[in-house]
Amino acid sequence: MDSDLGNQLTSSYDDLQCSFSISNLFVAEADQITSAVGAIDLRARREAVALVLKAQSDCNLKPSIAYLAVNYIDRYLSKREIPSDKPWIVRLLTVSCLSLASKMQMTVMTLEDIQRNEGFVFNLHTIQRMELLVLGALDWRMRSITPFSFLPFFLSFFSEVQASFLQALQAHAADILLKALNDVKMLEFKPSVMAASALVSATYEFLPVQSSSFRVALASSKCVDKEKLWKCSNAMAVAAATLTASSPETSMTVFSHLGSSSESQPAAGCHLKIPVRDENDRQ
Missing domain, CATH: 1.10.472 (Cyclin A; domain 1)
Known part of the structure; x- marks a missing residue:
């Protein structure tokens, strides 16, 4: 099961629902619970969730994309700390996870859409670098069951x-x-x-x-x-x-x-x- 749910962006998120029977989804979901919840920076999480929900509302994103993005954020925060001298990383993490989630669900969404109501905009190169950091922290296990x-x-x-x-x-x-x-x-x-x-x-x-x-x-x-x-x-x-x-x-x-x-x-x-x-x- 790990090999099916694990590596990478080789197929769409929706393919996961098609390739697994409901019985297998029930079996596999045990691996989807975020570990080390106590290690999550709650301040950073609150800010990230608020940004995701705002983007979901402003851009009319599918709820499943927003939920998947928060799944990535939770899993990342359970493994990595946000430097206290770089609070802007929370915003960058949020944009990157929304971008990854939209890609997993094969949804066309520009980075400008996600950031259009923010005070500043991260450039494409910066977001792509953060995406790679997220992918590494999550061991490329991106097809989460939600x-x-x-x-x-x-x-x-x-x-x-x-x-x-x-x-x-x-x-x-x-x-x-x-x-x-x-x-x-x-x-x-x-x-x-x-x-x-x-x-x-x-x-x-x-x-x-x-x-x-x-x-x-x-x-x-x-x-x-x-x-x-x-x-x-x-x-x-x-x-x-x-x-x-x-x-x-x-x-x-x-x-x-x-x-x-x-x-x-x-x-x-x-x-x-x-x-x-x-x-x-x-x-």
């Missing part, structure tokens, strides 16, 4: 829901995942758990009728760690609450009983598919 790898899988739990609603639900879950980037504690959760948690929150807010059934489907599935799922969902609820100010109650209310045994059956009129995986699926 929560966006799993969103289509968990959306397949739904049936008899119009495609337009599913698209809107996925977009809202993506917004929640971007908000969650601000909390470094989220790095402890696997990408699949993050994806499922974002959809739990998005379903409660966007398709409340399906919310109970979706949570029951997740609880009945063997795909995710239930304890981690509920923990992540509660942590993500704070981020979700900031997205929908018009909601009559915050997401924390519904997440307080996610593991309730009383929710043993799907809600009436709600249809969800419950994929069950066993060891044979991994062959």
